Amino acid sequence: MSLQGARLNLRIDGHPIVTDVQFDVPERSVVALVGPNGAGKSSLLRLISGTQHGGQGDVYFEGVNLLAMHRRERARKVALVEQDAHSEFAMTVRQTVMLGRIPFQSVWAPGASQDETIVDAALETTGAAEFADRTLATLSGGEQQRVQLARALAQEPRLLLLDEPTNHLDIRAQLRTLTLLRRLADNGVTILAALHDLNLAATYCDHVVVVKDGRVRAVGPLDDVLKPDLIREVYGVTAEVMRHPRTGRPVIAFSE
């Protein structure tokens, strides 16, 4: 089984944002979505999650077309962690994470007791349990990111889409986040994460989708894709790809 994008297109005010995007990556793996600023990574994630207005195309996952599903059904399968999500209201951590249960609740029969259990589990998994009763505004950037991740996990997603989940995080928090994503993939969740840091992608991801100017430049297993020629073509920088002495995974050194 694989996660496939087919003929994904998006134009906003006549400008092509995403053009004929196709990809095919294995399910139950960690997939990095990389590319320079303005490549269309965020738009592509919104397209795949079915939250982008005016998008076209199909996304096949676990044998069904996600974009043809009812939005509520889709929300029980796919979760999206946006970049810099914030609220103007004094939400507590627990209230925020509980939002993830909305696709499972109805107006007439709110709040099943299992919702509490699932929210507790999501808080534990992400390490957000220790500040569950605080308001978001009192948390650090890394802690807020963990809360958003917990909210997505409360949706019990099969496909988890993340937009720059390591933005503004210190190195320890970055590793912690990606280790968690790795663990989720080992438990059967498919992860597609937009990442800026190629070394982070190289350390934790199985597959890579490279986009530039709204088009896919390369898709495939990490070692096949992250090569000096492609990096030069996409980012315009010189790169050496070496091996980590202990893990054997690629390490990329850049120069201009």
Add this chain to the structure above:
Amino acid sequence: MNGQRKALAWGFALAVLLALSVTITVTIGPAGLGVLDVWRSIVDHLGMGSSDLTRIEDGIVWQLRLPRVLTAAAVGAGLAVSGAIMQALTRNPLADPYLLGLSSGASFGAVLVLILGMDVLLPLAAFVGAMAALIATMLLARSLGIITPTRTILAGLAVSSLAGALTSLVIFWSATGDSYREILSWLLGSLAGANWAAVAISGGTIIAIGVPIIIGGRVLDAFAFGDTSAAALGINVSATRWLLLGGAALLTGAMVSVSGAIGFVGLVLPNAMRLLVGVQHRALLPLSALVGAVFMVWVDTAARTLFSPRELPVGIITVLVGAPIFALLLWRNRSAA
């Protein structure tokens, strides 16, 4: 679970307080009627028991005070719910029917028909004005690009300024003497004209529009982190936005048509309730409605009795009372801001 119990306790307390407030405020007034006299008259009209009041005294209770108190309760509830919904949908705690131009639009529609002498069309004109202003605001916001809270608010500012200026122009141009003063007091917000028709309009709108959007407004929780986030939680964002904003416009239009433009209720009360019971709309919307009703009943009683026999426009009191409370709540919550 704890939060739910707290919200239920607040709901119960506010419902009791509302019943008590209505019971007490109908007995307050210059006619020198006792509490028991007033209630005997009301019970008499409900077809039970009998009262020994004179026709005039009876008329004061049944034709003036009771409809006015009931209208005040409905108007307060409607404005508070309307404000809470707009704050959630625009993701702006300072949004209210004024901010999006609804009140100004409703005022303009109402003043126009008053000037033209077509008073019977007042509720309709207020609603049409509110809807027209809402549509103008949303179209203007959309024409600026993707609809963001800031753009919505700036568009609302433009629309409400225009509607306000048009209203002033119409008054300046055509009103004379008495109608001038009547319109002015009405623009500042007053319940002095409330009768049973006003109760029917405001109360009927609460039942037909207010209750459904209080129940359906639970989905507003999903908008806490914006439209994309709501869509990712399975919400039909544009349908929800238009349904709830349309409902809020109907509520505002109906309330403005019976009371004029009363400010601060939609802004202060939902924010106060957020600080007390949290941000979840399942609790926030009904509690805002209840606290709005209680607040308005008392404020209107103050408006008609403080400087009796002169009436103070109730809109002045809502701001005088509301602003310091809001400042206090902001200050108490300063660590979270």
